[in-house]
Every structure is written in structure tokens, then in C-alpha cells.
Amino acid sequence: MSADTQKRAAAEFALKLVEAGRSIGLGTGSTANYFIEAAAAKVKREKLDTKFVPTSQATYALAQKLGLNLVTIEEAPFLDATIDGCDEFDGKFRLIKGGGGALHREKLVASSSKFMITICDASKQVETLGAFPLPIEVSKFGVNATAWKIERALVHLGYKDKKMRLRTTKEGTPFVTESGNPIIDLMLDKIDQPEQLDGILNNTPGVIETGLFIGICGIVIMGTDKGVVELTRA
Numbered sequence: 001m002s003a004d005t006q007k008r009a010a011a012e013f014a015l016k017l018v019e020a021g022r023s024i025g026l027g028t029g030s031t032a033n034y035f036i037e038a039a040a041a042k043v044k045r046e047k048l049d050t051k052f053v054p055t056s057q058a059t060y061a062l063a064q065k066l067g068l069n070l071v072t073i074e075e076a077p078f079l080d081a082t083i084d085g086c087d088e089f090d091g092k093f094r095l096i097k098g099g100g101g102a103l104h105r106e107k108l109v110a111s112s113s114k115f116m117i118t119i120c121d122a123s124k125q126v127e128t129l130g131a132f133p134l135p136i137e138v139s140k141f142g143v144n145a146t147a148w149k150i151e152r153a154l155v156h157l158g159y160k161d162k163k164m165r166l167r168t169t170k171e172g173t174p175f176v177t178e179s180g181n182p183i184i185d186l187m188l189d190k191i192d193q194p195e196q197l198d199g200i201l202n203n204t205p206g207v208i209e210t211g212l213f214i215g216i217c218g219i220v221i222m223g224t225d226k227g228v229v230e231l232t233r234a
């Protein structure tokens with residue numbers, strides 16, 4: 001079964017969370033898009049009054065085109081649930097997110113929700129986080145100054161000879177998020193102590209958001225070759 005089929009199956013499984021009267025955060029990425037499509041069909045079929053908060057322009061555009069009732073995070077600052085994809089998750093439901101560059105808004109919306117549910121294909125489950133480059137959203141002002149501070153922190157934490165790169169677009173121009181910030185991707189291979197790394201990065205001037213989602217996700221819905229698996233954090 002392809003990763004896309006698994007993503008779609010996970011997204012459709014998560015539809016049970018779409019109910020009347022609820023406010024739901026909509027993540028960003030291909031798996032989130034499958035969820036948006038399925039949610040739009042359910043809302044239309046069952047005439048639900050569910051409200052949705054998008055985490056990016058792309059999500060907004062798709063959800064609006066499909067007729068979902070969209071509100072902003074300012075209008076709905078306390079959400080019932082957020083459904084979003086991930087780049088990696090481990091056994092403690094710690095995630096790496098931000099492959100698509102929407103980490104800041106995704107974290108803001110997810111952490112404003114009673115539950116964050118990540119939907120994914122089986123390739124996203126890992127023993128140890130870090131094979132996927134860890135995105136760090138940083139201030140445009142002083143980006144090189146922030147980069148060397150991050151590098152110094154990594155050396156201090158024992159991540160010697162690890163690479164970092166300023167994210168660029170396919171065209172080779174600097175990538176900026178919807179908040180206008182660059183992203184530095186850290187190629188760490190293995191993150192043995194995600195909480196420690198996250199704490200230090202979050203205390204680094206210039207860092208706006210890390211792609212580590214710790215203590216935010218409570219449920220993983222994962223498509224596998226044998227069907228959809230739902231995992232709940234203890």
C-alpha cells in the first residue's frame with residue numbers, strides 16, 4: 001500500500017472527530033489535505049455547523065474552496081481538536097513537524113486545542129527522532145547571528161560535525177514562512193534528548209519556533225499496510 005493510500009486512510013479514520021458544534025484546527029500538508037477533503041464531504045452530507053481554523057494559506061485556500069466554515073485563531077482561541085500531519089513521531093508522541101514550513105502556526109493552533117491528533121503514514125513512526133531535518137523558524141533580522149548561536153549550542157550538546165542549512169525554495173531563493181521568517185534545518189540524525197534540545201533552542205535569541213512538538217500530541221492515527229492504527233498517549 002502506498003504512503004498516499006495510508007495517509008488517506010488515516011485522514012478518513014480521523015473524521016469521527018468532526019462533529020456538530022466543534023471547532024477544529026486544520027493542519028498543513030498532503031495528509032492534512034486528505035482530511036480537509038473528507039471533512040468537507042462529511043460536513044456537507046450531515047449539514048454540520050463545525051468551525052475550522054486553518055494553519056496556512058494553502059490549507060485556507062483548499063478548505064474555503066470546499067466550502068468549510070472557516071474562522072481565525074483570534075475568533076476561536078480555544079479549539080476542541082487539531083488534526084495535522086507530521087514528519088516523524090516517536091514512542092512518547094514527540095513529533096518533528098515543519099517540513100512544509102508551517103510549524104509556527106501549526107504549533108500555535110495545536111497547542112490551543114484540547115487534543116492534537118496527528119494523522120500519518122507508517123513511515124513517520126521512528127524509534128528516535130532526528131533522521132528528518134529539524135526545522136527551526138528564526139528571525140530574518142540577525143539570521144547569521146542566530147545560526148552561529150544554534151551551532152554553538154549543538155556543539156555544547158554533543159552534536160558534533162552536524163550540518164545545518166538555511167532552507168531555500170526549489171528555485172534556490174531563500175525560503176520564508178507565511179510570517180516572513182527564514183528556516184534553518186538541522187541535520188542531526190538522532191535527537192537523544194528532544195526536551196533538552198528544544199529548551200535550549202527556545203532560549204536562543206532569534207529562534208521563533210522549533211519543529212519539535214513535545215507534550216502537544218495526544219493521539220496518533222497511522223495508516224499501515226494492515227489497516228489504520230490508533231495510538232493514545234498514556
Ligand code: 5RP
Pocket residue numbers: 027028029030031032084085086087096097098099100101102103106
Ligand atoms: C507542514 C508539516 C506537515 O504536517 C508535515 O510536513 C507532513 O506533511 P505530509 O502530510 O505532506 O507528509 O509539518 O509544516
